[in-house]
Amino acid sequence: MSGLETAHRKELADHFHQDVLDHPDVMAECLSVLRLYNLTPADLFFKYEAFLMSRPSGLRAKLSHLSLSTLRELRTEIQREQQAKAVAGMASTSNSFAAEQSNRSAVGVRKAKNNINDIGGFLEGLSTPARPARSRAPGIHSTNGALNGSPTGSSFSPSSTSTPQRTTPAAPPVSSYRPGPSKLSTASLLETPIGKGANTLSVPSSPISPAGSPTSLTPQLSQPFELRPQPLSLLETLNPHLPATTSGLPPDSKQRIMLSSTADPKNWNYRYMFEKISQRSEALDxxxxxxxxxxxxxYGISELGDxxxxxxxxxxxxxxILSPPTDTSKxxxxxxxxxxxxxxxxGKRxxxxxAPAGSLKVRGGPPGVKGFGLFPGCLACVKGRNGGGGVFVVDEILLPAPSALAQSPSSELLDFQHGDxxxxxxxxxITAAGPYTLEDDLTFAPLDALLEVAVRERPDVLLLLGPFVDxxxxxxxxxxxxxxPVEIFRHHVSRRLQTVLDASPGTVIILVPSVxxxxxxxxxxxxxxxxKESLALPKRVKVLPNPCxxxxxxxxxxxxxxxVLFHLRREEMYQRAEEAEPEVASEGVETKDAMAGLIRHVLGQRSFYPIxxxxxxxxxxxxxxxxxxxLLxxxxxxxxxxxxxxxxxxxSKIVDSTLVINPAHLARAHTAGSFAKVYLHSTPRSDLEHTADDLEDFREHQVWDRARSEIWRI
Incomplete structure (x- = not known):
């Protein structure tokens, strides 16, 4: 017994315990699997656990003990996995050979000497001598026997029909050979539509696959991510008078900020698809x-009517506000x-x-407002009357007032901003939102570029929103x-986040999922x-719910x-109206900012998704x-x-004293996206010390005035 086999037996006993110690046949089968598929005992144990998890819950108890029959089923699964990897490698070899064929100067049908066709280039430039024509005597008809033999007196001689014996280079195997495109066509127009994944494994198109759609047959010209135009360029800046900090945290510094949340994670771990109609109506009510x-x-309204x-x-x-289905989208x-x-x-509708234009009023909006927007699900307060006929005529609409601004004691602000x-x-x-890879592959090159920025600048907070694996x-x-998908996340996301934490231990990484x-x-x-456990995320990474x-x-x-902004943009219906109490300074001046109006819907409705x-x-x-x-x-x-x-x-906008940021998406379909950087400057120490001794002195945070926001192209 070799030393390697002895070590394998010991490791197998550590993982499978009595299942292999008490059954020599199971131990022998395990050793055979290790030798045949070049696995370690730990690899075999992990594959066994994955094998159990893939089985129905009723069979897991039966298969929990490693028996000879269970091991043979596991062996079949491992063999299928090895075959899938072999197919992927074969597809990669095929693509490389096709690329080599397309680079040759003469492609398609080759012409050798004497104008003999060399289809596909099999002869590699070798020519076959022309066969001399056979003379026929008048009145003599050729037969198959005459062709096979050499009649006396015929000018056809065996020596003239023999092909020179030359060593022809072996053609590539049938499984890997692909003829190159002709000079008058492009490869993209001649190929059969197939879908290709990140590992270049070709998959035939299906009715539900994008590769089978007519649009996928059109060649799409996409350049590699590394050759994207203007990488890491500044697109826009809010509050440019404030300086940007590029030094970042010291390499060995600890966490400088305190992260807190009043949300209870248990509230988000609910069972969905178990809704009751009574509970739905109660939540809406x-x-x-x-x-x-x-x-x-x-607004100081004492009573609301029916x-x-x-x-x-x-x-x-x-x-x-509700809207039944109409012929139009809005x-x-x-x-x-x-x-x-x-x-x-x-609960009636x-x-x-x-009211007609000119008599319809709007109250409570920003100065210069000339209308209001409504959408399905919008909560609204209206003033009017029901004169009969089952219709309520609206004379005035009251827009929701902004929420109160956040305040903190001056002593607390002084400790946070000017403490140790x-x-x-x-x-x-730094904040960014997924997807984090282009649709051309699953290499996560945009995420890699973003984390390189994080490693170089070492921010206090790195905030990443999903989707991570879209x-x-x-x-x-x-x-x-x-x-x-879990393996993709572990390899491309978790591993890269650990690199950021190793380079900048003081950075707090926050992940928020997507539906x-x-x-x-x-x-x-x-x-x-x-x-965090199943995705192998580092311990210092924080995970939060969506929304939060x-x-x-x-x-x-x-x-x-x-x-939510895109959905509001599609669903909003705008109604012209006059301001009920216009300010003198803004009278006659119309405020036109459609994006700010969408944001006010979110802030005014006090809901992350008011539709x-x-x-x-x-x-x-x-x-x-x-x-x-x-929870919304x-x-x-x-x-x-x-x-x-x-x-x-x-x-980046300031709406009702709130800094609102849309970093867009880090990766679009075939192009690079954008991300945001935020620098929160501190309030002058003298302003805080002046009232720090007063326990009842609360100050607004005024982040909109002391925050610099930048949008960068990745």
Whole structure:
């Protein structure tokens, strides 16, 4: 018995215990598998665990003990895995040979000497001598026998028909040979449509595969990510008068910021697809009642009425805007309904009609507002009357008031910003949103470029939003991958994040999932955190739910990876109206900022996703769980920073004293995307020390005034 076999026996006993010690036949079979497939005992044990997890729960107990029959089934699985790797290697060899063939000067049909065709170049330039014509005597008909023999008197001689004996180079094997394209065509137009994954494994197109669609037959010219134009270039800056910090944390420094959150992770670990109609209606009703209380407090309204009561007097009422399906993609002013809560109007719906232009008023908007936007699911407070006929005529609409700004004691701000950790230096943050790889491959080159920036600049916070392994990636959809999604995440994400932590121990990395994340076990919105253990994430990486609100020192940050801005842009219906109480300075001046209007919907509705129901074409991107609607609420003060990634153009804006950032996506379909950098400067020490002794002195954070935001191209 060799020393290697003895070591293998000992390791197998450590992993499988009595299953191999008490059964010599199982031990012998394990050693045979190790030798045949070049595995270690640890590899065999991991494959056995994966084999158990892939079986139904009812069979796991039966297969939990390693028997000879179980081991033979495992051996079959390992053999299939090895064959899949061999197919992938064969496809790679085929592609390299085809590339070599296409680089030759003469492709397609070659012409040798005497104008003899060499189809595909099999003869490698060797020519076959021309066969002399055979003379026939008059009246003599040739037969098969005459052709095979050599009749006397014939000019045809065996010596003239023999081909010179030359050693012809061997043709490539049939499995790897691909003829090169002809000079009058391109390879992309002659190839059979196939889907290719990150490992260049070719998969035949199917009815559900993007490769089988007509658009995929059109050649797409995409350049490598390394050759992208203007890499790491600055696109726009907010508050450019504030300096940007490029030195970063010292290489051996510790964490300088304090991360806190009031959210209980258990609230997000709920069971979805178990909703009850009563719970859904109760959650929707509570949202209307809470909004009504906020409106009454903001505008001093003592009582709200029922819009279904016929009256000649105008009343204030609150409800949810609904729109039945129409022929157009957007709702129209004549197709809107107002749904009351059970407390205000017994949950009934009534049609809305707006007063004519000039008499319709809007109250509570920004200075210079000349209208308002509505969308399905929008909570609204309207003033009007029901004169009969089942229609409520709206004379005025009251826009929601902004939430109160966040405040903290001056002594606490002084300790955070000028304490022993920060010492008056700014806090730096890099934020980006997935996808993190192009649709051409699964190499995660954009993520690699972003983390190189993080290693070089060593920010205090690295905030990454999903999707990390996108379920809509063409290679994932077509199945052209040989790794599981978890293995892809471990190899391309977890390993790279560990590199960042090794280079900058003081950096706090925060991960927020997306509904499109195939590595997330929770596919509904609101969405729970990623599982750190199964994804092999480093211990110092923080995982948060989607959406979430947390604090970095005193700064409140709210974020969501669902593209709510794009959905609002598609669903919003704009109605012209006059300002009820215009300010003298802004009279006649119209405020035109469509993006700020979309952001005010999110802030005013105090919800990360105020649309209900979600757009028909975007249901899969949301998977909204109405029963847990309270987890989407933005309760409390307004956030200092609101991060909403969207496929709309990137921006940094200040809306109602909140810094709103859309970093866009780090990777688009075939091009590089963008990310954001934020530098939070401290308040002057003298301003804080002046009132630090007063325990009742609270100061607003004023992040919008002391934060520099930059949008960078990756």
């Amino acid at each position: 509570d949202a209307i009642d809470d909004y009504a209380e906020n409106i009454k407090e903001a 819009p279904h009561f016929v009256s000649e007097e105008s009343i204030y009422t609150v409800g949810r 709702a129209t002013a004549s197709s809107l309904f107002l749904e009351s809560s059970r407390l205000l109007g017994a 009534i049609a809305l009609r707006f 950790k920060l010492k008056g230096q700014p806090v730096s943050m 379920s809509q990636h063409p290679s994932i959809i077509s199945g052209a991958v040989t790794q599981t 499109r994340d195939i590595v997330s076990s929770h596919m509904a919105f609101p969405q729970s955190m990623l599982d 609100t947390f604090s970095i020192n005193e700064v409140i940050i709210a974020l969501s990876s669902v593209d 209900f129901p979600p757009p028909e074409g975007s249901v899969a991107e949301v998977n909204l769980d109405v029963t847990h609607y309270p 609420r933005m309760d409390g003060p307004a956030p200092d920073i609101l991060i909403l990634p969207s496929k709309l153009k990137h921006f």
